Amino acid sequence: MADKLVELKTINKMFSGVSVLKNVDLSVYAGEVLCLVGENGSGKSTLIKIISGVYPYEGGELYLAGKHFAKPTPTQSINEGIQVIYQDFSVFSNLTVAENIAMSSNIQNKKKIVNWRRNHKIASEALKKIDVKMDLEAELASLSVAQKQIVAISRAISQKAKLIIMDEPTTALTRKEIDRLFEIIRGLKAQGIAIIFVSHKLDEVFEICDRIAVIRSGEIVVDLPVEEFPRDKLVYYMIGKDIQEECFACSPSAENPMIRVNNISRRGEFRNVSFSVRPGEILAITGQLGSGRTELALSLFGINPIQSGEIFIQGKKVKIKNQREARKLGIAYLPEDRLSEGLYMNRSLGDNFSSVIISQLKNRFGIIKNAVLESNSNYWIEKLGMTRKRYTTPASDFSGGNQQRIVLGKWLATSPKIFVLNGPTVGVDVKSKSEIHAVIKDLAAQGMAVIIISDDIGEILSTSSKVIVMRDHHIIFEGNTCDISHQELNAQILSSQAN
Amino acid sequence: MIKRIVLKNEFLSLSMILLFGIIFGIANPTFLSLINILDLLKMCVKPAIFACGVMIVLISGGIDMSFLWIGMFSAYSTSKLFSIVQANGTIVPFAVILLVSMFIGALLGSINSLLVSKFRIPVFIATLSSANIFMGIMFQFVGSEYIFPEQMPQSMIEFSNKLLFSFPSQGGTLVGLHVSVLYAIAALLITHLVMRYTMMGRSVYALGGDASSAERVGFSLIKTNLFVFMMAGLIAGLAGAIAISNIQVANPYDFQGQELTVTAAVIIGGTRVTGGKGSVLGVALGVLLTNLISQNLILVGVPPEYNKFVFGLLIIFATIVQAVQERARKALYRGL
Numbered sequence: 128m129a130d131k132l133v134e135l136k137t138i139n140k141m142f143s144g145v146s147v148l149k150n151v152d153l154s155v156y157a158g159e160v161l162c163l164v165g166e167n168g169s170g171k172s173t174l175i176k177i178i179s180g181v182y183p184y185e186g187g188e189l190y191l192a193g194k195h196f197a198k199p200t201p202t203q204s205i206n207e208g209i210q211v212i213y214q215d216f217s218v219f220s221n222l223t224v225a226e227n228i229a230m231s232s233n234i235q236n237k238k239k240i241v242n243w244r245r246n247h248k249i250a251s252e253a254l255k256k257i258d259v260k261m262d263l264e265a266e267l268a269s270l271s272v273a274q275k276q277i278v279a280i281s282r283a284i285s286q287k288a289k290l291i292i293m294d295e296p297t298t299a300l301t302r303k304e305i306d307r308l309f310e311i312i313r314g315l316k317a318q319g320i321a322i323i324f325v326s327h328k329l330d331e332v333f334e335i336c337d338r339i340a341v342i343r344s345g346e347i348v349v350d351l352p353v354e355e356f357p358r359d360k361l362v363y364y365m366i367g368k369d370i371q372e373e374c375f376a377c378s379p380s381a382e383n384p385m386i387r388v389n390n391i392s393r394r395g396e397f398r399n400v401s402f403s404v405r406p407g408e409i410l411a412i413t414g415q416l417g418s419g420r421t422e423l424a425l426s427l428f429g430i431n432p433i434q435s436g437e438i439f440i441q442g443k444k445v446k447i448k449n450q451r452e453a454r455k456l457g458i459a460y461l462p463e464d465r466l467s468e469g470l471y472m473n474r475s476l477g478d479n480f481s482s483v484i485i486s487q488l489k490n491r492f493g494i495i496k497n498a499v500l501e502s503n504s505n506y507w508i509e510k511l512g513m514t515r516k517r518y519t520t521p522a523s524d525f526s527g528g529n530q531q532r533i534v535l536g537k538w539l540a541t542s543p544k545i546f547v548l549n550g551p552t553v554g555v556d557v558k559s560k561s562e563i564h565a566v567i568k569d570l571a572a573q574g575m576a577v578i579i580i581s582d583d584i585g586e587i588l589s590t591s592s593k594v595i596v597m598r599d600h601h602i603i604f605e606g607n608t609c610d611i612s613h614q615e616l617n618a619q620i621l622s623s624q625a626n
Numbered sequence: 627m628i629k630r631i632v633l634k635n636e637f638l639s640l641s642m643i644l645l646f647g648i649i650f651g652i653a654n655p656t657f658l659s660l661i662n663i664l665d666l667l668k669m670c671v672k673p674a675i676f677a678c679g680v681m682i683v684l685i686s687g688g689i690d691m692s693f694l695w696i697g698m699f700s701a702y703s704t705s706k707l708f709s710i711v712q713a714n715g716t717i718v719p720f721a722v723i724l725l726v727s728m729f730i731g732a733l734l735g736s737i738n739s740l741l742v743s744k745f746r747i748p749v750f751i752a753t754l755s756s757a758n759i760f761m762g763i764m765f766q767f768v769g770s771e772y773i774f775p776e777q778m779p780q781s782m783i784e785f786s787n788k789l790l791f792s793f794p795s796q797g798g799t800l801v802g803l804h805v806s807v808l809y810a811i812a813a814l815l816i817t818h819l820v821m822r823y824t825m826m827g828r829s830v831y832a833l834g835g836d837a838s839s840a841e842r843v844g845f846s847l848i849k850t851n852l853f854v855f856m857m858a859g860l861i862a863g864l865a866g867a868i869a870i871s872n873i874q875v876a877n878p879y880d881f882q883g884q885e886l887t888v889t890a891a892v893i894i895g896g897t898r899v900t901g902g903k904g905s906v907l908g909v910a911l912g913v914l915l916t917n918l919i920s921q922n923l924i925l926v927g928v929p930p931e932y933n934k935f936v937f938g939l940l941i942i943f944a945t946i947v948q949a950v951q952e953r954a955r956k957a958l959y960r961g962l
Contacts, residue, residue, distance in 0.1 A: 202844075217842045221835035221902030230832070233825060234844040241823050269956040 130157040132192060132208070132290045132321050133178055139186035140173055140345075147173050148345045150187070155290055158319045160312060162332045165342035166365055166556035171325055174342065175292055178323075179211045180204035192289070205235065208289030214298065216279040218267055225250040225263040228281045235286055253281035256318065257311045273304035280311060284320075291315065292323040297331055298553070301416040302582075302620075309335050329361055329585075341365055366558045383442060385576035386545050388427075391436030396422035397600045400436070404545070404576040404593075409567065411579045411587040411608070413620055414597035421463060423597070424549050424580050428460035429453035440545070454483075457544035461534055461551060463580075469534040470522045477504040477518035479533050484540045507536035512562060528559025535566065546570060549580040564590045584616050596620055633955050635896025635903065638947045639911035642894075642940075646918055654925040661801050666914075666921055671810040671872065673888050674913045675865035678817040679858035680892045681909045685821070686854045687834040687901030688749025689889070692738060692757035694881040696859050697866030699760045700730035703768050704867060705876045708779040720781040720871075727867035728860045734760060735859020736852060743851040764878065773876035782871040806868050813864060817857075818906035826853050834901030890937050891916040894944045916940075 133155040140148040148170050155161055165171045176182040177189065180199035189196050191207040218227050229246035250263050259277055267275055276296060283291045297305050312322055312335060326332055332339060333353060340350040341364040349356075349364050384403035392398040397419035404410045414420045425431045427438075429447040438445055440456055447453045453460070462469045471479055477500045481488050488503060489495045504518035511532045522533055531551065538546065551567065552560040567590055571577050581587055587594055588608050596604035596619045604619045611619075631637060650657040676693055683690035704727040708718045734756075741752035764770070775783055785805065792802030821827035829850045832840040841847055870876045895912025897904030919940075920933045928936075 213842075215839075217836075217839040219832055219835035219839060219902070221898075222831060226828070230828070231843050238825055241825060241828055243823075266955065268952070269958065 130192075131155070131190070132157055134190040134193075135174075135178075135187065136190075137187040138174075138177060138184050138189065140170075140177060140182065140184050142173075146345060148177070148184075151342075151345070151347055153340060153347060153350065155321050155323060157289065157321055158316050159337045160316055160322045160324055160335055162324045162326060162336035162339045163342060164326065164329075164332055164339060164361065164365060166558055169342045169365075170345040171342055172294070173345075175211060175294065175323070175325070178204065179209055179292065205286060208287055209292070210283035210286060210288040210290070211292045212276070212279045212283060212294065212296065214294050216275050218275050218279055218282075220266070220268040220275075222267060223263065224261055224265050224267065224270075224278055227267055227278050228253050228285050231282050232285045249285050250281065253285040256284050257281065257314055259311070271304075272299045273301075273307065276300070276308065277311070280315075284315075288320060290321045290323065292325070294325045296324070297326065297328060303415075305331070328583075332361070333358060343367060362557055384439070385441060386427075387439040389437045389439070391426070391433045391438065393422065393426055393431060393434050395600075396426075396431065397597070399601055400597075402593075402595055402602075402605070404578060406544075406574040406576055407571050408593065409571050409577040409579060409591040411581055411591035411594040412597065413580070413582055413584075413587055413594060413616075415582070415620065418597040419600040420580050420597050421549060424460065424547050424578070427453070427545075427547050427578070428458055430460075454541065457542075459538035459541055459543035459546045461538060461546070461548040463549040463553070469537075470530060472523040473521050475519045475521055476508070476525075476533060477501060479522050480504045480507050480518070480536050480540060483537055503540065507540065510539075511536050511566060528555045528563070531555055531559070531563060532566075535563070539570070543575065545576045545578070547578045547580070551579060551581070552583065552586060560586070582620070584613055584620075587616065588613060629954075629958065633951050633958065635948060635951065636905060636908040636911055637951075638944055639895050639908060639915045643911060643915050643918060646915070646922070650918070650922040650925055653927075654922075657922055657925060661795060662921075664801060664803055666917060667807045668804040668872075669921060670913050670917045671804070671806045672865055672869040673884075673891055673917065674810045674910060675813045675861060675868060676888045677892050677895075677909045677913050678813055678906065679861035679865070680888055681895075681897050681904050681906070682817070682821065682830060682854055682861075683749065683753075683858050684889075684892060684897045684899065685834045685901060685904045686749075686830045686850070687837070688742070688753075688854075689899075690738075690753050690858055691750060691885060692734075692753035692760065693858060693862040693888075694885055695757040695760045695764075696731050696734045697862035697869070698878060698881050699734060699764045699768075699866075700727040700859075700863035701866030701870045702764060702773070702876050702878055703727075703730060704863075705773055705778055705782065705870060706769055709773055709777045712779050713777075717780055720785050723779060723781060724864060724867050728863040731859040731861070731863020731866070732856045733859070735855040735857070735862070738859070739852045739855035742855070743848050770878050772878075775874045778871075778874060778876065782867075783874055785868075785871045786874050804872075806872055809864075809868055813861065814906050814910050817861070820857070821906065826850070830854055831902055834898075834903075836902075887916065887937070888913075890941050894940055896944075896948065898948070899945075 131154050135151050135153045138148055138151040139146065151174065163171055163174070173182060177184045180201040180203055183198050189199060191199065191204060191209065194207070196203060225246045228250040232249055233241065247263055254261055257277070257280060261274065261277065267278060280291065296308060300308060312324070315322060324335060336353050338350070338352050339356050339361070341348050341361070343365060382405065385406045387403035389401050390399050392400070400423060402410065412420050412423065422431060426433050427447065429449045429452055432448050438447060445456055447456065447458070471482065481500055481503050485495070488499050501518055508518065513529055513532055522530060525533065548567065552563055555563065564586070567577060567579070579587070579591055591608050594606060594608050594611070594616065595602050656662060676697065679693050680690055704723055707726070708723055711718060738753055738756050741747045741756060742749055788805040789800060789802030790805055792800045795801045821830065829840065829845045830853070832843070832845055833847060833850050837847060869881070873880070891912040892904070892909050893899060893912070894915060895908035895910070897908060916937065919936055923933060923936065924930055
């Protein structure tokens with residue numbers, strides 16, 4: 128048996144009287160990849176923070192590298208070889224690759240003077256361990272997200288990490304970059320370094336992990352090697368009930384398309400794209416990052432207007448030159464990055480819900496009454512199933528799933544005819560995901576034309592009636608979701624890898 | 627390789643110095659005379675030393691509005707103190723004057739740091755208010771009258787007359803490299819070494835880049851902040867004392883309104899306004915460039931009132947060039 132790097136025995140943790148972790152038993156062995164799967168709020172992050180010494184634990188025992196720690200500190204945890212790579216990587220975009228990698232080990236060794244040659248050595252050794260070549264003098268701001276992640280991993284390695292905890296490492300990566308990350312993880316594993324891989328994406332979990340531990344409401348409900356893990360049961364373990372993944376058959380409420388685009392192009396982004404969506408239909412547009420799918424969505428919303436081709440809305444030819452025109456035509460757009468583009472994070476729920484329709488809420492003196500704001504918000508709170516939420520709470524206080532609901536509600540308030548959703552459930556846990564899907568389907572049933580941009584195959588198959596696959600800026604596949612299997616669609620999306 | 631040099635932030639000020647140098651040289655051949663160059667270097671001394679402190683605060687992510695008043699407070703109080711000591715018959719060496727002034731500056735800087743890290747007041751507001759407080763305290767408790775050469779500590783006057791490699795000019799006056807230029811070079815060099823080769827210096831870059839990441843990798847933000855403002859204060863104390871010595875008069879209003887000229891030089895030299903980036907070499911070039919322009923604009927027939935106008939254009943131009951460089955750097959490294 129390999130060395131036990133971390134051992135948790137009946138660990139308990141309470142936050143203001145609420146039990147967050149209940150009798151958690153978990154061990155991590157050298158050279159294994161353990162996936163920690165759980166919904167938002169299941170206790171995943173608390174568990175990570177206990178292992179890394181950020182939070183103290185209450186009941187039970189914690190062993191790091193065989194040593195008992197009653198009250199571990201972050202420094203002790205680092206000294207035992209435990210490294211956490213957070214979603215934001217905690218790297219410095221204004222510094223070079225070499226300095227970023229070497230910085231932590233300089234701090235750890237209480238260096239007062241910087242030896243740049245030593246920095247370079249530390250960095251190139253760490254990069255060599257994961258077999259990656261990178262310009263050590265490049266400033267991080269000029270690198271891609273995936274390259275920054277590699278820097279964060281190298282930094283962990285340079286601190287003699289024995290266990291690297293990665294918090295949702297694949298969220299912002301393309302498929303190609305994910306493959307590269309997995310290669311790196313396998314390489315680390317071969318060197319005896321253990322990985323705790325925290326993820327929402329079920330496909331990835333089975334692809335990379337040796338062992339899967341599912342945490343639900345603070346308890347480890349199952350902890351099995353991947354070979355013995357019943358694949359179809361994972362979602363059940365995570366949320367405690369089954370969610371059906373079946374194809375979505377739509378019933379368009381009218382024959383004439385709500386929106387029809389004919390041969391639209393925009394230089395360098397997409398070319399000769401044609402499709403139509405009828406009221407009640409849900410069209411999925413998929414493809415890899417950079418295939419042109421997001422650019423297409425932005426054009427439909429007037430952010431980057433098309434340069435040629437035609438767009439018809441309810442049979443009438445229209446020009447969408449900016450967002451204001453798009454909104455007037457009844458188009459709503461849910462952006463990919465809700466944190467920076469979709470929400471006023473520090474404003475209240477009520478303010479967010481009313482932000483797009485603010486001109487409709489004001490009275491004839493241009494004044495907005497609180498009561499109007501409240502009734503508008505309460506309507507959407509109820510409609511979106513966000514029970515027991517107050518309209519005065521700031522958006523930043525909500526979980527990912529609820530934040531996505533707020534953005535949805537904000538746009539639904541404009542009563543759009545066409546709704547373009549870019550990555551509607553990115554970073555949202557399984558349960559909220561299926562609830563958001565239900566909302567989307569409900570919208571279509573009411574006669575809205577919906578376009579979903581997504582790379583989540585399960586999501587596409589279970590929510591859309593038609594699917595378009597893009598590659599190299601044009602459409603390479605078009606079909607009904609009921610006629611294509613998960614694997615076939617996956618193959619279509621990945622086909623670009625071949626060339 | 628050439629591409630990388632072009633993409634360096636210092637490249638802009640260097641090429642502008644060459645450009646303006648050529649223009650001024652053609653327009654007026656006396657520009658390239660030794661006397662003119664020596665004069666330019668002496669002119670740069672005060673802004674160059676102040677600029678070191680301004681750069682450190684800018685890198686940490688803040689804008690310092692108090693450095694001139696810290697400089698004046700320290701230098702004025704020091705010369706007043708030692709003019710009294712001198713009146714009682716004790717002559718104090720110049721080094722002691724500098725050290726006392728730097729000490730006072732560091733002390734005032736630590737007050738800034740307290741405001742910023744303890745009370746979480748934004749740097750701009752904290753230093754804007756502290757500048758006024760320092761000014762008020764000085765006028766109330768130290769004095770507001772001029773200190774004339776007769777009362778000034780002797781060593782300061784001696785310093786101001788000290789020339790290296792002096793020779794008589796055509797007019798018969800003695801010209802040479804003023805000794806304070808060496809002090810400025812030393813200040814620049816030490817700032818460079820501290821910022822580049824100590825972990826403390828690097829922590830300032832980390833703080834300016836991303837404060838929460840800096841905390842997470844294990845830097846103490848309180849310590850770094852204290853360092854930033856004590857260094858800035860210490861440098862301001864040094865700059866103030868040298869500037870007062872050079873003009874042989876302590877005029878409490880002498881530095882007023884020069885905040886932006888110094889800050890502009892630092893920014894034109896490639897220091898990023900939002901923090902995290904900046905180099906001493908760039909700052910030195912930025913100071914050289916701005917002083918070159920204000921010294922010589924008149925030689926090419928532009929009235930001195932247009933100095934500020936040209937500075938304003940230069941800042942806009944520098945900011946645009948930096949943005950273009952940033953984008954080009956991305957294109958250069960993404961491909962790897």
